[in-house]
Amino acid sequence: MTVLKLFGIIYFCGLLPPSQEVLSGLSCAVSPRAMQNVLSDAIIHNGLLQQHLQGLVLPNIMGQGSLLNSPTSITGLHLVKVRLPRLSVVLLPGIGIQLTIGAKLQLSGNCLVGLLSELIDILVDVNITANIKCTNFESGTVQVVIEDCLCILGAIKIKVLSGLLTLSVNEIVLRQLTATLPALLCPVLDIVMNLVNIQLLGTLNAVIPVGTAGTIHYQLASVPFTSGKFLGLDLDGAVKQVGGSIIPHDSSPSALPPLLDRILLLALRQSFLNAVLTLLLQMPPQTFPCAPDVFSGASRLQEAMWTITPAGCSVCRGTSPLSIKLMLGGNPLILLEENKATVELGVLIQVFINRIDGSVLNLLLLKADLALNVRVSIVGGRLVLRLSLGSTSLSLESSDVGISNISVLKPHCSSLLVETLLPMINGALSIGIPLPNVLGIPLIKVDVQILTGLIVLLV
Structure with missing residues (x-):
C-alpha cells in the first residue's frame, strides 16, 4: 500500500458522503469521460508511462532441465516498448476512483536453451487496476492511498530467431513474469501518478492576476x-487587492444543477462575483465640464438646471460653466436570479460651479441608484460581464442654492450616465474574471446558465 501525497486533487476521491452543494466561491463537477480523457492525456498520450517503464529490468528467468528438455535461462530481460496502452476510469460513489491501465509490454533479452544462445522477444498483455482513496485534507491539499494494486497478465507471445522453443519455456516465462511483474509495475504507477499530480495541481492551486487591480x-x-x-470539488477564490487586503465573501451553500451529458460544470457563487466586482470597480471620482464634446445632452441638462434653480440665485447664471463630478457610492452588488443577472450600483452626481475666487458652489448633489442589466460571456477563458442601464432612481442629497424638485433631471442624468460612466465601467470589466483552468479542460463552446445565486458554465 503506497501513500501518494497531494494526488487526491487529481482524482477527487471522497471520503465524505457525496454532496451537490457549492460550499465556497466556486464548485466544479467533472464527468467520468472527461476525467478519463484528462488522465489518458497526462499518463499515456504525453508518453509519461512509456518514459518511466522504458528500460525496466526484470529478474533473470531460470528453468531447470529435465529428461526431455534442456536447461533454460533468460537474462538481461528489459522493457523495450509499451504498445497500445489504454486507460479507463470508474467512479466509486463516496469512496474514490478505480483506475485501470491495460497495455502490451514488449520485452527483450538473451535466451540460453541448452547450448543455443539467441535473442528472445516477449509480448505480454498486462492489466493494472488500482483503487484510490483520499485522506488528510489540509491547506488545499490531500493525501491519497492506492489500495489493491492488482496486475493481471494475459496472453504471452514468445519469439526467438531459431523458432525452437518448447512448451515448457512458455510455462516458465508465464510463471516467472506473474511472480515478478506486479511488484515492478505498481511502484512505477505510483511514480507516474505523483508526476501527474504535480502537473494537474497547478490547474487548481493558482494565483491569477486580475489586470493591475489585484x-x-x-x-x-x-x-x-x-x-x-x-467527480466534484469546491474551490476557494480569495480575492486580494494590490497592497494585500482580501475582499471577503461568504460561503453559504447553493444546489448545483445536474451535469447531464456535459464533461465539465463550473459554478461561480454570487458572493464571489461581488468580491471580484468590488476589486474591478475601484474607480476614482471623475470630474469633467458639462460640455457637448463630453456629453451630448449637456445643453439640455444646463437648461433643465436653470428651470429648477430658485429665481433669486443670480450667481447660478454667472459666466462660470457647470462642472460635473461622478463618484461611486459604495460597492457594486450583483443579483443572480433565474435567467437574469442585475448589478445594483449607487452613484453620486455632483453639479457645481467653480467660482472666480476659487471656491466651489454646489448646485446639487444627487444619489442615483442604478439597476444595470448584465450580459455574460466567456472570452479567452475569462468570464466577461458587460453592463447596460436598466433603470435609474434619483434622490436629492444636498443643494447649496435651495434646489428641491429634481424630477425633470432624471432623463438627462440617465443619458449622462450612459454616455460617460457606463463606458468607463465596461472598460474596467473588459479584462474579465480569470477562471481556474480545471484539469486543463479548455473552456470551449461554453453554455452559460444564470440560476438563483449562481452563474453556471457548462462545457
Whole structure:
C-alpha cells in the first residue's frame, strides 16, 4: 500500500458522503469521460508511462532441465516498448476512483536453451487496476492511498530467431513474469501518478492576476467527493487587492444543477462575483465640464438646471460653466436570479460651479441608484460581464442654492450616465474574471446558465 501525497486533487476521491452543494466561491463537477480523457492525456498520450517503464529490468528467468528438455535461462530481460496502452476510469460513489491501465509490454533479452544462445522477444498483455482513496485534507491539499494494486497478465507471445522453443519455456516465462511483474509495475504507477499530480495541481492551486487591480488565489477548499455520475470539488477564490487586503465573501451553500451529458460544470457563487466586482470597480471620482464634446445632452441638462434653480440665485447664471463630478457610492452588488443577472450600483452626481475666487458652489448633489442589466460571456477563458442601464432612481442629497424638485433631471442624468460612466465601467470589466483552468479542460463552446445565486458554465 503506497501513500501518494497531494494526488487526491487529481482524482477527487471522497471520503465524505457525496454532496451537490457549492460550499465556497466556486464548485466544479467533472464527468467520468472527461476525467478519463484528462488522465489518458497526462499518463499515456504525453508518453509519461512509456518514459518511466522504458528500460525496466526484470529478474533473470531460470528453468531447470529435465529428461526431455534442456536447461533454460533468460537474462538481461528489459522493457523495450509499451504498445497500445489504454486507460479507463470508474467512479466509486463516496469512496474514490478505480483506475485501470491495460497495455502490451514488449520485452527483450538473451535466451540460453541448452547450448543455443539467441535473442528472445516477449509480448505480454498486462492489466493494472488500482483503487484510490483520499485522506488528510489540509491547506488545499490531500493525501491519497492506492489500495489493491492488482496486475493481471494475459496472453504471452514468445519469439526467438531459431523458432525452437518448447512448451515448457512458455510455462516458465508465464510463471516467472506473474511472480515478478506486479511488484515492478505498481511502484512505477505510483511514480507516474505523483508526476501527474504535480502537473494537474497547478490547474487548481493558482494565483491569477486580475489586470493591475489585484489577484485571485484559487485552491482546493475541502475534501473532493465522488458520486456515480460526477467527480466534484469546491474551490476557494480569495480575492486580494494590490497592497494585500482580501475582499471577503461568504460561503453559504447553493444546489448545483445536474451535469447531464456535459464533461465539465463550473459554478461561480454570487458572493464571489461581488468580491471580484468590488476589486474591478475601484474607480476614482471623475470630474469633467458639462460640455457637448463630453456629453451630448449637456445643453439640455444646463437648461433643465436653470428651470429648477430658485429665481433669486443670480450667481447660478454667472459666466462660470457647470462642472460635473461622478463618484461611486459604495460597492457594486450583483443579483443572480433565474435567467437574469442585475448589478445594483449607487452613484453620486455632483453639479457645481467653480467660482472666480476659487471656491466651489454646489448646485446639487444627487444619489442615483442604478439597476444595470448584465450580459455574460466567456472570452479567452475569462468570464466577461458587460453592463447596460436598466433603470435609474434619483434622490436629492444636498443643494447649496435651495434646489428641491429634481424630477425633470432624471432623463438627462440617465443619458449622462450612459454616455460617460457606463463606458468607463465596461472598460474596467473588459479584462474579465480569470477562471481556474480545471484539469486543463479548455473552456470551449461554453453554455452559460444564470440560476438563483449562481452563474453556471457548462462545457
